[in-house]
Amino acid sequence: MHRLLKHVGGGINDxxxxxMAWRNKYDFIQVKDKFxxxxxxxxxxxxxxxxxxxxxxxxxxxxxLYRVADGSARYPIxxxxxxxxxxxxxYKIILPASVHVFVQSEQMKRDIQKEGIAPExxxxxxxxxxxxxxxYPFSGDLPGKPSNEKxxxxxxxxxxxxxxxxxxxxxxxxxxHHPEAVLYLVGAGDCESDEIxxxxxxxxxDIDNRVRMTGFLPxxxxxxxxxxxxxxxxxxxxxxxxxxxxxxxxxxxxxxAKPVVANDHPEQRLVIEQSAxxxxxxxxxxxxxxxxxxxxxxxxxxxxxARDGRQYIEENRSYAVIAxxxxxxxxxxxxx
Numbered sequence: 001m002h003r004l005l006k007h008v009g010g011g012i013n014d015x016x017x018x019x020m021a022w023r024n025k026y027d028f029i030q031v032k033d034k035f036x037x038x039x040x041x042x043x044x045x046x047x048x049x050x051x052x053x054x055x056x057x058x059x060x061x062x063x064x065l066y067r068v069a070d071g072s073a074r075y076p077i078x079x080x081x082x083x084x085x086x087x088x089x090x091y092k093i094i095l096p097a098s099v100h101v102f103v104q105s106e107q108m109k110r111d112i113q114k115e116g117i118a119p120e121x122x123x124x125x126x127x128x129x130x131x132x133x134x135x136y137p138f139s140g141d142l143p144g145k146p147s148n149e150k151x152x153x154x155x156x157x158x159x160x161x162x163x164x165x166x167x168x169x170x171x172x173x174x175x176x177h178h179p180e181a182v183l184y185l186v187g188a189g190d191c192e193s194d195e196i197x198x199x200x201x202x203x204x205x206d207i208d209n210r211v212r213m214t215g216f217l218p219x220x221x222x223x224x225x226x227x228x229x230x231x232x233x234x235x236x237x238x239x240x241x242x243x244x245x246x247x248x249x250x251x252x253x254x255x256x257a258k259p260v261v262a263n264d265h266p267e268q269r270l271v272i273e274q275s276a277x278x279x280x281x282x283x284x285x286x287x288x289x290x291x292x293x294x295x296x297x298x299x300x301x302x303x304x305x306a307r308d309g310r311q312y313i314e315e316n317r318s319y320a321v322i323a324x325x326x327x328x329x330x331x332x333x334x335x336x
Contacts, residue, residue: 277309
């Protein structure tokens, strides 16, 4: 009942768009990631002759249907109905009615183009960082790092769906070449069982003393661990749903001038190819380990990648640069 009332309240709130559109003369009306609300906004935009813009940050319809297919949906019938309903109104009503569409990545742009939306009608707005917060060199709260350790750092959630135990198996291979390596997992799971799975994997491989989990930390403290890393890692479990996302951790690593090993995910591959700030490999334990060992064996190469990565972020993925891009698009839409 509480959830039902929440949705009813949200729907009533969305209806305010009609009153607001009549009362004010807006340059445009924009909706992000909401579907029923978008239908109301489209009507309000048509009634007031105002441009309507939609912003899609995640493939929500496909995600609902995928969870039914892989058996992870808690209420399969509801997820199936919602997935098909959202897919219909998104691709048949909302996006065709939009004068412009902002999407999360170039891959999402290609995916939506297959649904019949013209590419010139879309702008990819990938994840970025606030370089005013991520200073370089980093001078914030730094953890003590022993001189005889090489740190591999992962920044992010430890929930089971991220398959972070993959990195524990990677570490086991790296330790054969660099016994001084330590894996830092900077983050926490949603529940205790998420982290138990990782600890159990480390114990099974007898490397539990080389895997360290910090738990949830304020972002500035988390960046302190990244700034001490020798190599940062960005494994992204390959699924069709996550292919169109834009990982943040990769950008944060490069902003802190760290060489990166990432797997072949569309956005990660694009960033690494454009920046030369890391190594992109298949989602494979041996391939990941070989790339890490290669960077630990060649500090000069790692340092060169770190510098190139930082420069790329400054020129392409700072919030200031991205905001200018979005602002330019708005001005074109509104003929300002």
